[in-house]
Amino acid sequence: MKSMLKKQKKLILTPEQQDAMRRAGRVNARLMDYIRPHVKAGVTTLSIDNLIHSWTIDNGHIPATLGYQNYPKSCCTSINDVICHGIPDEYTLKDGDIINVDITTIVDGWHGDQSETFFIGDVSEQRRAVTQCAFDCLYLAIDALTPGSRVSTIGETVVPEAHRRGFTVVREYVGHGLGRAFHLDPSIPHFPNRQSRIDRLYPGMCFTVEPMINAGSRYTRSDKVDGWTVRTKDGMASAQFEHTLLMTEDGPEILTQTEYGPRKGHQFECLEADRAGEKANAEST
Template sequence: MLKKQKNKKLILNPEQQDAMRRAGRVNAQLMDYLRPHVKAGTLTKTIDELVVGWTQDNGHVAATLGYQNFPKSCCTSINDVICHGIPDDYELKDGDIINVDITTIVDGWHGDQSETFFIGEVSDEKRDVTQCAFDCMHKAINALTPGCKVAKIGETVVPEAQGRGFSVVREYVGHGLGKKFHLDPSIPHFPNRQSRIDRLYPGMCFTVEPMINAGSRFTKSDKQDGWTVRTKDGRPSAQFEHSVLMTEDGPEILTYTQHGPKPGHVFESATAMAK
C-alpha cells in the first residue's frame, strides 16, 4: 500500500502565509468597524451596506457577494438561524442574538470570521449557548498541534457542547482557506471517518467555526430563499469563527479583533455590563 502524502497544494509558503495573515487582519478590522452598529434599531441590510462601503473604500472585495448566487456581502443569522441568513429589512431588537459572518478578499487571499452579538438583554438560554459556541471554538483551536488529525476538533467540541446540554450542527462545517473561499480539507466539528484521516500540517490555513444549538442538532433550510438555515425545533443557535494558520509551533489565529471577545471571555447581560 502506498503511503498517503499530504496535499502540497494546501501548504502555503512563508510569503503566502504572510498574505493570509494580512487578509485576516483586514477582515478583523472590518468586524471591529461593524461592532458599534450591531445594536437595537439597526436593519440587517444596513450592516450589509456598511460591509459594502468599508470593503470598497479600502480596495478589497466581499467574498460572499455573488458566491454561488448569494445576494449580499455578509451573512446575518438571528436567533434560530444557524447560518447563511440574508440581510434584509429586519430591525434588530432587544433580546435578539445575531451572528455576523464576513469574508474579505485581500489581494486574492481570503480572511473569514464570524461573531455572535447580544442585542440588549438576552435570555439565559441565548447567553449560555453563545458562551458555549465561543468556548468550543477556542478549546478546539487550543487542542490542535502540528500534523494532528482534523478529528481533534470534533473530539473537543462534541463533549464540551453535550456536557452543557447543547448540540453540534453536522450539516455545515469549517473548511480550508486561501486563494479560494472553500478548500479541502473539510473541517467538521464532530469526528467522522474522513476527519480521522485528514491532518493539519504546518502551512495549512482553515476555519474553525462550530455551530451550537440550544436544542437538537437538526436543521431545516429555507426553500424560498435557498440559503437561510434554521434549527428544526426553533430554539436558538450561536456560532463563532476564526481563520487559523497551522505553524510549526501550533495554531495561529489570523482574525483576532482589537475590540472583540478574547479567549476566556465571559458573556454577560447588558444589565450586568452596565453596572
C-alpha cells in the same frame, strides 16, 4: 456544503503566501471591529450589510460572499434560530436578539473569514449560555490543535463540551480550508467522522474553525424560498464564532484576531445579570 469545497490536494502555503493570508486576516478583523458598534437595536441587517460592503470597497478589497454561488449580499446575518447563511434584509434588530455576523474579505486574491455572535440588549439566559458555549468551544478546539494533528481533534473537543452543557453541535455545516479560494479541502467538521480521523493539519495549511452550537436539537432546516438561510429544526437558538487559522510549526496561529472583540476566556453577561450584580453589590455596601 460539499458543493462548496473545491477538491484538490491539501494546500501548503509558502512563507510568502502565509504572509498574504495574515494580511487578509488582519483586514477582515479590522472590518469586524469597524462594524461592531453598529450591531445594535434599531438597525436593520441590510444597513449592516451596506456598511460592510462600503468599507470593503472603499479600502480596495472585495466582499467574498457577494455573488458567490449567487448569494446576494456582502455578509451573512443569522438571527436567533438561524444557524448560518442568513441574508441581510429589512429586519430591525430588537432587544433580546442574538445575531451572528459572518464576513469574508478578499485581499489581493486571498481570503480572510470570521464570524461573531452579538447580543442585542438584554438576552435570555439560554441565549447567553449557548453563545458562551459556542465561543468557548472555538477556543478549546484551537487549543487542542498541534502541528500534524488530526482534524477529528476539533470534533473530539467540541462535541463533549457542548453536550456537557446541554447543547448540540450542527453537523451539516462545517469549517473548511481557505486560501485563494473561499472553500478548500480539508473539510473541518466540528464532530468526529471517518474522514476527519484521516485528514491532518500540517504546517502551512490555512483553515477555519467555526462551531455552530444549538440550544436544542442539532437538526437543521433550509429555507426553500431563498435557498440559503439555515434554521434550527425546532426553532431554538443557535450561536457561532469563527476564526481563520494558520497551522505553523509551533501550533495554530489565529489570523483574524480583532482588537476590540472578545478574546479567549471572555465571559458574556446578560444585562439582567449585570443589574442583579450591581444591586447585590449596592446592598452589601
